[in-house]
Amino acid sequence: MNEIAAEGLQTSDIDILFDQIMTDYGHDILQLTYSYVVNTALAEDLTQEIFVKCYHSLPKFEGRSSVKTWLWRIAINHCKDYLKSWHHRKVLLTYEKVPEAVSSYDTVERAVIRSEEDKNLIKAVLELPVKYREPIYLHYFEELSIKEIAMLTGIKNNTVKTRIRRATAMLKDSLGGS
Known part of the structure; x- marks a missing residue:
């Protein structure tokens, strides 16, 4: 625009x-x-x-x-x-439930696995406290920079970075990642 x-x-x-x-x-x-x-x-x-x-x-x-x-x-x-x-x-x-979309070129097995992984990730993100969910969503789903997130939320760049890092750690723990 x-x-x-x-x-x-x-x-x-x-x-x-x-x-x-x-x-x-x-x-x-x-x-x-x-x-x-x-x-x-x-x-x-x-x-x-x-x-x-x-x-x-x-x-x-x-x-x-x-x-x-x-x-x-x-x-x-x-x-x-x-x-x-x-x-x-x-x-x-x-x-x-968040609606899922499956592209036509995916195999059924890949689509099922990806769908399940996506559901688990979305559920884990939505279970985060808002102060962590907000920067994770804006950064990874809306692809905004740290600076843009700081400007939109009114918090400092370093705080945004810290919250993204902590949220990522929480997501790894809840999803069983290492």
Whole structure:
């Protein structure tokens, strides 16, 4: 997506820009939100709320960062606010299966093994405390740099590195790796 400043745009231009943002980042924001709440229906609701916030904030977007970075910041803050909320602390969330995709060139055996390994890894990542799950997800699943994660989460680069290292160690322990 081209980097732009939304200040001074007409309502129709903002609507077009917003549609493009939803098209470009909708699925990614849903996945990010799911990584926080581990519940598909709740992730969908939070994603909708995030895009409502985005739409209302779009006229104030100045273009000092990329649209993606700006949107991710909104999403991360919204998810953290939800996790701190009374509703989250009083409602028990359950794990759900994450849909699997099998490419046509894989053999059945490889697909089954990979699917099982992926399920185990996803389950292990989702069982991490949020402060470790967040940098692992952003680094390995969204392929963000340490610097980008630090900027998005508001924590120092070294703290991000430490959390990724500790989360990796926790994952190795829970998955039985050495």
